[in-house]
Amino acid sequence: MGSRISIERNQNPKQKPDQRHLGFGKYFTDHMFLMDYTKEEGWHEPRIVPYAPLMLDPSAMVFHYGQAVFEGLKAYKTKNDDILLFRPDKNMERLNISNERLNIPPIDEAFLIEAIKELVSVDRDWIPVAEGTSLYIRPFIIATEPGLGVRAATQYTFIIILSPVGAYYPEGIKPIKIHVENKYVRAVRGGTGFAKTSSNYASGLKAQINAAEQGCSQVLWLDGVERKYIEEVGSMNVFFKIAGEVVTPALNGSILDGVTRDSIIRLLEAWGVPVAERRISIDELYSAYTHGTLEEAFGTGTAAVISPIGELQWTDKRIVVNKGEIGNISKRLYDTITRIQSRQIEDTFGWTVEVGAIRVP
Numbered sequence: 296m297g298s299r300i301s302i303e304r305n306q307n308p309k310q311k312p313d314q315r316h317l318g319f320g321k322y323f324t325d326h327m328f329l330m331d332y333t334k335e336e337g338w339h340e341p342r343i344v345p346y347a348p349l350m351l352d353p354s355a356m357v358f359h360y361g362q363a364v365f366e367g368l369k370a371y372k373t374k375n376d377d378i379l380l381f382r383p384d385k386n387m388e389r390l391n392i393s394n395e396r397l398n399i400p401p402i403d404e405a406f407l408i409e410a411i412k413e414l415v416s417v418d419r420d421w422i423p424v425a426e427g428t429s430l431y432i433r434p435f436i437i438a439t440e441p442g443l444g445v446r447a448a449t450q451y452t453f454i455i456i457l458s459p460v461g462a463y464y465p466e467g468i469k470p471i472k473i474h475v476e477n478k479y480v481r482a483v484r485g486g487t488g489f490a491k492t493s494s495n496y497a498s499g500l501k502a503q504i505n506a507a508e509q510g511c512s513q514v515l516w517l518d519g520v521e522r523k524y525i526e527e528v529g530s531m532n533v534f535f536k537i538a539g540e541v542v543t544p545a546l547n548g549s550i551l552d553g554v555t556r557d558s559i560i561r562l563l564e565a566w567g568v569p570v571a572e573r574r575i576s577i578d579e580l581y582s583a584y585t586h587g588t589l590e591e592a593f594g595t596g597t598a599a600v601i602s603p604i605g606e607l608q609w610t611d612k613r614i615v616v617n618k619g620e621i622g623n624i625s626k627r628l629y630d631t632i633t634r635i636q637s638r639q640i641e642d643t644f645g646w647t648v649e650v651g652a653i654r655v656p
């Protein structure tokens with residue numbers, strides 16, 4: 296596996312953090328993966344090296360024009376000490392979709408999965424085992440070419456870093472409060488909403504702070520044209536159960552195609568629960584609420600898997616969902632996906648991918 300990848304071992308491994316207080320993205324492992332791109336050589340010199348700060352020219356284009364894309368997925372240790380990735384092919388496919396939109400040269404997807412496996416294998420002792428914990432994997436690409444001309448760069452670096460992360464819900468799943476954003480928008484059709492690019496996040500921060508000031512933990516984004524149709528919630532896709540049917544906004548070019556979103560749609564279909572990908576307006580949601588047919592609401596993403604929504608604040612209106620408690624479908628989806636990810640139940644979909652044993656250096 297991955298014989299083209301060179302490995303330089305970290306001679307000063309760090310002390311590992313307490314598995315009970317990991318939080319999210321606070322600690323990083325002993326190694327990282329790097330690979331460079333130039334016009335002449337293409338993607339070259341894949342290498343695993345000790346985790347360390349990068350040296351970049353201050354004129355590196357990423358600092359000025361934001362040419363950057365990223366991914367997020369997790370590795371899980373099973374009871375038998377096997378290491379599993381969850382649908383890494385979907386993430387790497389999406390990375391190249393983001394690359395295409397940002398004019399970053401594509402990378403061979405099978406090789407990317409090998410690179411992830413190799414790095415995770417080198418730092419396998421960092422994978423936490425406590426219930427709900429995992430190793431978060433953050434692949435990303437930045438434009439490194441020096442220069443201030445506005446154009447697509449000709450030099451890039453692809454990097455993978457790893458972070459042991461804690462249980463998202465250390466005290467059990469708690470539904471969140473959401474602020475429906477009326478002033479700012481996250482994305483528009485024709486923009487970069489479907490790409491996982493850093494600038495989408497930078498432009499969303501102001502609304503996020505706004506929401507926090509109103510006592511909400513996330514923003515519900517409406518569409519950028521009519522400010523009417525529901526798009527996403529924070530950095531998650533969003534689902535509603537209305538009169539027995541589970542509804543999620545259809546992919547329209549401004550919504551991110553989440554791996555968790557896709558897994559949920561496929562699980563619901565397998566269970567025979569009606570599920571629809573379509574446009575849904577905030578007025579329709581409010582009307583369902585007033586008619587008593589809004590049964591559940593939840594956000595979905597790799598970090599939390601399922602994040603139940605207990606209340607939405609829309610202008611001066613309050614939409615309380617399922618008395619502020621997690622719903623049955625939300626709970627069943629959360630339990631099923633997390634158990635598939637850690638092989639506590641059989642993976643009938645073929646979603647999990649094993650990280651093999653470490654290569655003898």
Ligand SMILES: *Cc1c(COP(=O)(O)O)cnc(C)c1O
Pocket residue numbers: 367491527529530531532551552553554555556595596597598
């Ligand atoms: C990453 C992300 C998601 C969730 O995608 P997953 O693949 O399920 O983790 C949803 N929305 C946005 C904007 C994202 O960046």
